[in-house]
Amino acid sequence: MAPRLIEVRQPKPNDVIGRDFTVAGFGTGFEAVVLWQLLDMNGQNVAQGNIQGAGSMGVIRDFGQAVSVGGYTARAAHMTLQVFGDDPSGIHPPGPDLNIVPVTLFTDLDGFKLYEVKPGDNLTKIALEQGQNTTVEDVFQANRDRISNPNLIFPGQILRIPLIA
Numbered sequence: 001m002a003p004r005l006i007e008v009r010q011p012k013p014n015d016v017i018g019r020d021f022t023v024a025g026f027g028t029g030f031e032a033v034v035l036w037q038l039l040d041m042n043g044q045n046v047a048q049g050n051i052q053g054a055g056s057m058g059v060i061r062d063f064g065q066a067v068s069v070g071g072y073t074a075r076a077a078h079m080t081l082q083v084f085g086d087d088p089s090g091i092h093p094p095g096p097d098l099n100i101v102p103v104t105l106f107t108d109l110d111g112f113k114l115y116e117v118k119p120g121d122n123l124t125k126i127a128l129e130q131g132q133n134t135t136v137e138d139v140f141q142a143n144r145d146r147i148s149n150p151n152l153i154f155p156g157q158i159l160r161i162p163l164i165a
Contacts, residue, residue, distance in 0.1 A: 009025045011023070011101060013101055014145040017106075018109030026061065027054045027055065027061070028057070028059055030086040032054050033050045034054045034085060036048065036084075037082050039079060040079055046079065051064075051067075074106065074107050076106060078104055078144070082101075084098040104144070109164065109165070113163065115160075116159075117159060119155045132164060146158075
């Protein structure tokens, strides 16, 4: 099995991202370029671009670049970030060394807090007391990898609380 030549370090799987976010990792790409695209749950391309400064000619380098989803609007949308190398041959679409990173997009995200659930907490209380223009659904969707039922949370769980501008 050939070694992977592109690895994404940021965002991590299930991270909460805003309209503008950073894609970082290490890799090597054709002419030192790594490509990215953000897909909605139907597989439709929402945004795409390239990241300059990765290694080339088999030399692996760290890369990081701020990217943007532009005019697209979403609140708690589950998306798939794909990061990959260029494939001019078209044999391996979208490209070699494909990284698939599930993320939750809030285009009006101002940031998020980490909150440890305490006895007596529920998502309504957490959204009201810890959030900023945050709904119960926002908290639930931002934590789908940690919560399967919005009415069932446990003390000690660490939740991401989106802060909406």
